[in-house]
Amino acid sequence: MRRRRQPAMSIVKRTTTWLAVTVAAATTATVVGASPSSAATVPTSVTATSPVGYAYFNADTQVLSIHDSRADGYGIAVINYRYDLANVGPYYGWNREGNGTTTYYYLHMPYLGEIKFRVCAEQDGVVLNFDCSVNVFGYAGGEI
Incomplete structure (x- = not known):
């Protein structure tokens, strides 16, 4: 029994469909592979909040505030990592002044320098890990 020969149009449709699926898969793999660090292309201010206080970059x-x-008798600690420095950290910032106060740290970072805190x-001086926020990421604007 001989196989029937398929018309040329059917081969073109099948090849076009296969090519479209391959391109779609490659595009999806490229988008999924992007990391959060490479997604940041602009300066980003960010706030980390916990039940005892907050920090704002x-x-x-x-400036890290x-x-x-x-008014609970505890101070506030900020644990931060600076990816623009040779030693990324951890570095610590403190506010031990009491309820309603703010402490400021001036960070002098290069453009798009990354901070996680x-x-x-x-x-x-002991960090109490039971009342911590999640880690947040910020990216510095123009160098000061």
Whole structure:
């Protein structure tokens, strides 16, 4: 029994469909493979919030503000990592001034320098990990 020969149009449709599926798969793999660090192309200000206080990184001024918002006897610690430095960290910022106060750290970072940080309660220099925020990422604006 001989196989029937398929018309040329059927081969073109099959080849075009196969090519479209291959291109779609390659595009999806490229998009999925992008990391969060490569996705940031602009300066980004960010806030980390916990039950005891918050920290705010201002991308334009490159200032890390640490605010204590609870009269509980604990201070606020910010654990941060600076990816623009040879030693990325951890580095610590403190606010031990009490409820309603804010402490400022001037960071002098290059353009798009990355910082990752979280906020925790602290007592006598010991970070209390039970009251921490999630890690957040910020990217510095123009160099100051």
